[in-house]
Amino acid sequence: MTKFVAREQHVLRDGTVELAQPTERNDRVRGSGIAHGFANMNRPLLAAVAAIGIGLPAISHADQGLLPQMSHDRPVICGRDTEGHVWRIQCDAASKVCLYAANDELASSGRRTKPLERARDCEIEQDFDRKKMEADGFQLFQGRVDAPYGWMRDERGRIFQINFDLRKRMFFGAAYTPQKILDNPLESKRTSVDFGLLSFNKLSDGQTPTMHRIRLVQGEVHVEPFSAEVTIAHWDVSRRFINPLLRITTFAGTPQRHDLHLNLGLWTEAGGLEIHPSAGGHSTIWKHATAQGTLDLWQSEDLNSFARIRTGVGLEGQHTDGTGYRSAIVPSSAFEIDAQLDDDGFHNIKFEFTHEAPRYFVKFQNGQHFANRLKAKLTYEAVILAINDQPLSFKLAAGGEKRDDIFGVPNQWAFVADAGLRFSLWAPPRDPTPHPAGR
Amino acid sequence: MKRALAIAIAVAIMIGARGRDARAESCTGLTGKGGRFATCFDLGNRLSMTTGSDGVGLSLALRHMITFEDEPDLVWKLEHQMLDATHATFEDRFTGVLYRGRFLRHARDGHIVLPLGGGSPKKIFLPFDIGGLAEAGRVEWVPGSTAVRIGVVKMAALFDLSRTRSFRRRIAFGPAARWDVDADRDEMTLTQHSVSPFSTLLANVRLESANGRSLANFEVEAGSVWRSKGGWGPDARAEATLERIVLAVNDHPISLVLGVRYESITDEVLAKVGARFVLFDRKDPRVQLDPLVRR
Numbered sequence: 001m002t003k004f005v006a007r008e009q010h011v012l013r014d015g016t017v018e019l020a021q022p023t024e025r026n027d028r029v030r031g032s033g034i035a036h037g038f039a040n041m042n043r044p045l046l047a048a049v050a051a052i053g054i055g056l057p058a059i060s061h062a063d064q065g066l067l068p069q070m071s072h073d074r075p076v077i078c079g080r081d082t083e084g085h086v087w088r089i090q091c092d093a094a095s096k097v098c099l100y101a102a103n104d105e106l107a108s109s110g111r112r113t114k115p116l117e118r119a120r121d122c123e124i125e126q127d128f129d130r131k132k133m134e135a136d137g138f139q140l141f142q143g144r145v146d147a148p149y150g151w152m153r154d155e156r157g158r159i160f161q162i163n164f165d166l167r168k169r170m171f172f173g174a175a176y177t178p179q180k181i182l183d184n185p186l187e188s189k190r191t192s193v194d195f196g197l198l199s200f201n202k203l204s205d206g207q208t209p210t211m212h213r214i215r216l217v218q219g220e221v222h223v224e225p226f227s228a229e230v231t232i233a234h235w236d237v238s239r240r241f242i243n244p245l246l247r248i249t250t251f252a253g254t255p256q257r258h259d260l261h262l263n264l265g266l267w268t269e270a271g272g273l274e275i276h277p278s279a280g281g282h283s284t285i286w287k288h289a290t291a292q293g294t295l296d297l298w299q300s301e302d303l304n305s306f307a308r309i310r311t312g313v314g315l316e317g318q319h320t321d322g323t324g325y326r327s328a329i330v331p332s333s334a335f336e337i338d339a340q341l342d343d344d345g346f347h348n349i350k351f352e353f354t355h356e357a358p359r360y361f362v363k364f365q366n367g368q369h370f371a372n373r374l375k376a377k378l379t380y381e382a383v384i385l386a387i388n389d390q391p392l393s394f395k396l397a398a399g400g401e402k403r404d405d406i407f408g409v410p411n412q413w414a415f416v417a418d419a420g421l422r423f424s425l426w427a428p429p430r431d432p433t434p435h436p437a438g439r
Numbered sequence: 440m441k442r443a444l445a446i447a448i449a450v451a452i453m454i455g456a457r458g459r460d461a462r463a464e465s466c467t468g469l470t471g472k473g474g475r476f477a478t479c480f481d482l483g484n485r486l487s488m489t490t491g492s493d494g495v496g497l498s499l500a501l502r503h504m505i506t507f508e509d510e511p512d513l514v515w516k517l518e519h520q521m522l523d524a525t526h527a528t529f530e531d532r533f534t535g536v537l538y539r540g541r542f543l544r545h546a547r548d549g550h551i552v553l554p555l556g557g558g559s560p561k562k563i564f565l566p567f568d569i570g571g572l573a574e575a576g577r578v579e580w581v582p583g584s585t586a587v588r589i590g591v592v593k594m595a596a597l598f599d600l601s602r603t604r605s606f607r608r609r610i611a612f613g614p615a616a617r618w619d620v621d622a623d624r625d626e627m628t629l630t631q632h633s634v635s636p637f638s639t640l641l642a643n644v645r646l647e648s649a650n651g652r653s654l655a656n657f658e659v660e661a662g663s664v665w666r667s668k669g670g671w672g673p674d675a676r677a678e679a680t681l682e683r684i685v686l687a688v689n690d691h692p693i694s695l696v697l698g699v700r701y702e703s704i705t706d707e708v709l710a711k712v713g714a715r716f717v718l719f720d721r722k723d724p725r726v727q728l729d730p731l732v733r734r
Contacts, residue, residue, distance in 0.1 A: 114547070117510040148509070159510075160552045160562050170542070170571060172594040172616060174637045191636040191665075193616040195594050197573050217575050217592060221618045223634045223665040228618065230591065275629070282629060282667075321628065386552040388544055388569045423596050425542055425571045 067155050070099050070146040076120060078103055079128035085112065088122055088145050091138060098133065099143030106156040117159050118148055150344075150429020161389040163344040163429040166381065167201040167213070167304060175220075175395060175420025192418060194220035194395075203303060203431070211238045211303035225277045231287075232271025238296050238303055239265050263296040267310045279408020281321025290314030290332065302431055305339035316358065320407055328358035345430050348381045358405060371405035381422065393422045466650065466725035477690040477726040480651035482682075483518060483606055484721035489525065489696060491713015494532065496525030502606055512547035514604055516570075530582040536590075537576025543568050543599050543609070568599040570611070572641070577619075581705075585625045593617035595641045607647040615641040615660055632667040639664065639674065651723060652692075654682040675703040682715065690728070691717045 070076060070090040078086050086103035103122065104112035130140065147153040150163035177190040197217035204210045212235065219230030244259035272287030292312025299306050311333040319325045334354040341347035356373040364371055377399035383391040396419050404411040466479030483502035488495070499522050505515040517540065524535030549565040577590030595615035601608040614637040621631040639662030646655045657679045664674035678700045684692040698711045722728075 114512070117512055119509075154562055158548065158550075158562055160550060162552070170573065172571070172596070174616065191634075191638075193594075193618070193634070193636045195592055195616070197575065197592075217573075219592075221632075221634050221636075223636060224670075226632050226634070226667045228591075228632070275632070282632075284629060319628070387565070388546055388549050389552070390544065390569055423571075425544070 067101075067142055067144050068099055069144040069153065070101070072120075072146040072148060076122055076146070077128070078122040078124045080124060080126070086122075086124065088119075089128070089140075090143075090146075091133075096137045096139060098138050098140045100140055101143050101145045102157060103145075105158055108156070116145055116153075116157050118151055119145055149432035161386060161429060164383055164386070164391045164424070164427045165201075165345055165430040166340075166348055166383070166391070166393070166424060166427055167199055169196070169199050169424040169427040171196045171199070171422050171424040173393075173395060173420050173422030175397065175418040177416065177418045190222070190224060190418070192220055192222040192420070194420075194422070201304065207242060209240045209303060213237070219273075226275070226282070227277065228273070228275045230273050231269050232273075234269045236267040236294065237265045238294070238299060238306055238308070239263055240296075240299060240303065263299060265294040265296060265308075267292040267294050267312070269314075272316075276406055276409070278320055278406045280323070283318060283320040283406045285405075286317045286319075287330075288315045288317065290330070292332065292334075300339070304430075307335075307337045307339075309333070309335050314356075318358075318360075318405070323407060326360050326362050326364075328360045330356050330358045332356040340430075343430070346383045350377075350379045350381075352377050364405070371403070373401075373403040373405055375399065375401050375403075387423075391424050391427050393424065395420050395422050466723055467727045473730075475728045475730065477687065477723065477728065478650060478652075479723040479725050480684060480687075480692050480717075481721045481723045482647060482651050482654055485717045486719045487715050487717045489713050489715040491696060491711050493534075493698075493709065493711040493713065494525050494527035496523070498523040514545045516543045516545060516604075516606060517541075518606065527582070531580070532582050533578065533580050535576075535578045536574060537578075539572070539574040541570065541572050541597070541609075543570035543597060543611070545599075545602065545604055549602070566600070566602070568602050570597040570599060571595060572597055572613075572615070574617075580624065585623050586630070587622050587624050589620045589622060591618045591620055597641075597643070607649065609643060609645040611644075612640065612642040615639045615662075630668075633664050633674075634666075635662065635664045635674070638662045652684040654680075656680045673703065675701075677701045690722070690726075691720065693717070 070088070074090060074092075076088050076090045078088055080086050087100050088103050089098055089100045091098040102112060103116060103119075105114050105116060107113050134140070144153050144155055145157055147159055150161060151159050152162045153159045172195040173193065175192045175194065195218065196215060198214065199218070200214045202212045202214070204212065215231065215234035217230065217232055218234065219228065221228040221230075240263055241261060245262040246260040248258045248260065250256050250258065268289070268291045269287065270289045272285075272290070274285040274287065276283050276285075290312060291314070292310040294308050294310040296306050296308040298308075312331075314330040314332060315327070316330050317325060317327045332354060334352060336350070336352040338350045339348070341349060353376045354374070356375075357370055358373070359370050361369075363369055377397065379395060379397040381393050381395045383393045385392050396417075398415070398417040400413050400415040402411065402413045403409065466477065468476045468478045470476070483500055486497075486499050488497050490496075498520065500518070500520050502516070502518040505517065507513050520536065520539040522535070522537065523539065524533070526533045545568045549567055549569070551563045551565055572593070572595040574590065574593040577593070578587065579590075580587040593615065594617070596613040597611040598613050599609055599611040601610040603609075615635060616637045617633075617635045617639070619633040620629055621633070622629050639660050641658070641660045643659075644655075644657045647653070657677075659675070659677045661675035661677075662673075663671050665671050678698065680696065680698040682694050682696050684694040686693050694715045694717075696711070696713045696715050700709045700711075701707070
């Protein structure tokens with residue numbers, strides 16, 4: 001009975017911050033503080049204690065250095081002490097261990113300040129009898145109130161988000177390839193900003209689970225030299241087909257069936273704009289619309305992550321200072337990987353390799369009707385902290401480009417890497433269960 | 440300019456002071472014959488037309504909250520402004536914004552969580568709400584020139600010191616990023632790009648009286664902006680607007696609007712005075728136009 005009084009400064013009813021000593025006297029103080037006024041344990045409480053007797057250990061020490069946390073999946077009851085304060089209690093009948101915690105958020109002094117946030121409803125057991133429970137062999141330890149998936153609660157009962165879905169957010173960020181101007185450190189060459197007005201993934205679960213990915217007004221702008229890319233609207237879908245596209249049965253020996261799954265989808269963009277420096281000024285590419293078919297080579301359980309190839313065609317117009325405007329049909333193909341590397345959404349990686357081959361209606365600078373664009377980009381993004389549960393993430397990106405569609409730009413690979421920060425709004429916790437969508 | 444801002448600030452303080460007094464008053468007026476009329480208005484949900492010294496304008500504003508049953512102290516305050524456009528009547532001047540949104544996350548306990556990489560996350564409390572501003576599709580042109588300025592996108596992180604659950608008060612600041620394009624309307628060519636990669640600071644104060652009859656809004660943005668012709672340079676813009684509802688027709692308010700706007704790039708101060716007619720608006724929920732029926 002000495003363990004739980006070690007952190008008693010948080011639960012003393014008078015709010016003292018002094019460490020209580022593990023003595024019989026302190027035990028009495030604690031007892032008077034939480035439960036001595038309870039009468040006999042009644043049948044519902046016994047049932048609850050019995051019901052939570054499955055699964056050990058009851059005490060979660062996952063968050064090292066903190067008090068053990070109650071399980072969010074097991075019943076919790078509430079009891080009122082002689083002071084009228086309400087306590088949450090969760091017991092494990094098998095291990096004979098109960099965790100208790102204040103039913104309110106606490107100030108640093110231990111004073112109760114306000115109701116717990118994101119806490120489950122808790123039925124008050126008027127007849128909770130701590131003495132009876134201790135006589136039955138139960139031990140009571142101070143703990144932390146449980147938190148829903150994606151959230152954590154500290155020892156004062158305050159809650160905060162620890163799991164982020166960066167595929168549901170509005171974001172903006174700045175990145176730098178370091179080259180500061182010494183005269184004015186606020187002025188930075190090779191600076192870039194990136195932004196996304198809305199990123200939204202929506203899973204339509206069912207017989208054929210489908211993940212819809214919507215992106216609105218997303219892009220980036222670089223300075224010195226200036227270049228910009230922005231896409232007004234993006235929508236793509238990944239599907240997981242339960243029924244195989246092809247069933248091949250072999251009859252050599254025992255007949256066997258071999259399924260060939262082709263998880264086909266769609267990828268579309270509209271209202272794209274690219275601006276690049278050219279020999280005579282700027283070259284502006286208006287990507288009116290692009291549609292591609294996709295084949296997912298790999299899908300995560302929840303369809304949030306994937307590796308896929310896609311191919312299709314688009315329509316664009318290019319205006320270059322000095323040479324004017326010309327339109328083109330653009331066959332394009334790409335290989336891309338988009339993956340969340342951990343369950344909490346902290347580590348995200350995206351790789352994209354694209355090939356675009358615009359076919360111009362009028363002859364281009366090289367006397368031909370076509371040009372080629374090759375692009376590769378790898379981006380890693382990691383959440384480093386959260387402000388008011390809104391994540392601030394670190395972004396590291398490296399990419400290369402080889403193209404012959406812009407006058408004055410040499411047809412050779414050019415590489416760039418930058419690092420920066422992104423601030424995201426919304427970013428709710430990820431889906432609590434990796435949806436075994438369609439499986 | 441300074442004088443105008445001083446007057447605006449003084450009026451805003453008056454609005455704030457009156458706002459506190461107005462909480463107690465009823466939002467439903469009664470005529471001598473028992474007729475009812477609205478005395479409180481929702482300034483954030485309306486379609487309005489403004490005529491004044493700067494021309495004729497149209498604006499659609501919507502605002503709403505997202506609340507959470509399991510976290511009653513948390514609320515997202517979302518404000519949207521769409522198709523906010525003004526064209527000068529007697530000269531070829533136009534200002535319009537396709538979309539502007541302000542999103543503020545109000546929590547009773549603002550905090551920062553760090554680190555999240557390993558071990559036990561720590562929670563440190565902060566005295567502000569956070570949020571963001573997003574603007575897309577701003578277009579401006581001025582008389583006597585074929586130049587048009589297109590604000591492709593503007594985004595800002597907002598830290599709101601007012602920390603209020605309602606829309607009535609906002610004292611926010613934060614770094615802003617924006618990309619503007621100067622174009623020639625005749626030649627249909629882009630002439631200059633201006634980029635602020637979070638090198639400008641935006642500050643916004645909005646005060647709205649409790650009865651929704653008075654509004655003051657101030658916004659200042661200043662810092663360094665990179666331009667494709669000329670490189671880095673200072674840039675500042677400020678705008679102050681005061682609005683006072685002076686009468687209502689069929690409970691649709693008509694307000695007097697005063698404003699002043701400054702831009703360092705043109706070194707131009709524009710003052711405006713006009714009347715705003717609300718064509719459609721959301722009835723303030725405190726207004727009870729139908730008499731209560733005793734059952």
